[in-house]
Amino acid sequence: AQKVTQAQTEISVVEKEDVTLDCVYETRDTTYYLFWYKQPPSGELVFLIRRNSFDEQNEISGRYSWNFQKSTSSFNFTITASQVVDSAVYFCALSGLNDNAGNMLTFGGGTRLMVKP
Amino acid sequence: DTGVSQNPRHKITKRGQNVTFRCDPISEHNRLYWYRQTLGQGPEFLTYFQNEAQLEKSRLLSDRFSAERPKGSFSTLEIQRTEQGDSAMYLCASSRTQNTEAFFGQGTRLTVV
Numbered sequence: 159a160q161k162v163t164q165a166q167t168e169i170s171v172v173e174k175e176d177v178t179l180d181c182v183y184e185t186r187d188t189t190y191y192l193f194w195y196k197q198p199p200s201g202e203l204v205f206l207i208r209r210n211s212f213d214e215q216n217e218i219s220g221r222y223s224w225n226f227q228k229s230t231s232s233f234n235f236t237i238t239a240s241q242v243v244d245s246a247v248y249f250c251a252l253s254g255l256n257d258n259a260g261n262m263l264t265f266g267g268g269t270r271l272m273v274k275p
Numbered sequence: 276d277t278g279v280s281q282n283p284r285h286k287i288t289k290r291g292q293n294v295t296f297r298c299d300p301i302s303e304h305n306r307l308y309w310y311r312q313t314l315g316q317g318p319e320f321l322t323y324f325q326n327e328a329q330l331e332k333s334r335l336l337s338d339r340f341s342a343e344r345p346k347g348s349f350s351t352l353e354i355q356r357t358e359q360g361d362s363a364m365y366l367c368a369s370s371r372t373q374n375t376e377a378f379f380g381q382g383t384r385l386t387v388v
Binding site: 162191193195200201202203204205208249251262263264265266267268 | 308310315316317318319320323331364366368374376377378379380381382384
């Protein structure tokens with residue numbers, strides 16, 4: 159069985175602060191994908207990143223960065239110099255890599271990020 | 276790229292009525308997924324299609340739920356004899372293949388009164 163835990167249900171920061179969203183996962187699969195999605199108030203889930211379990215290199219995309227640590231089963235997401243437009247619910251998710259599992263995502267409970275001006 | 280389209284965006288129905296939702300995936304995306312999201316929770320997988328074939332169904336999908344994807348294009352999700360516990364956001368997603376990222380629609384919010 160797969161499980162994703164996002165222990166922080168809600169985080170509030172002031173604009174320009176850095177913020178890290180935590181994600182811890184459990185899986186018996188030896189190969190898997192990890193994802194982050196953003197859900198703004200409009201409701202649509204916006205894809206941010208996919209990382210496969212073979213690749214433990216950290217990734218940076220603009221103000222976003224991701225820290226994957228297989229040893230601790232964590233895939234944390236950092237927003238640098240946060241902006242009001244970053245306010246949303248962020249979901250971490252996991253899927254297997256076998257033929258039938260791709261994109262059958264197991265989501266965490268989400269972290270609501272509020273960025274105040 | 277017009278994105279994944281879901282209709283209706285909102286649906287209010289009385290308990291016991293049947294409802295049907297539609298999802299139009301991104302053109303040429305072979306895989307289509309349905310998820311359910313209740314308030315304050317993450318989405319939960321319901322079912323998915325590879326073209327017109329329904330390949331996997333979650334235990335969450337009771338006998339009252341049925342999904343189809345005729346001709347491998349749009350999909351419909353029908354809930355029969357709705358219950359208050361069915362109130363949720365129903366999300367559809369599509370991906371080009373099994374190992375490419377999935378893109379989500381804006382969802383259909385169902386309220387059963």
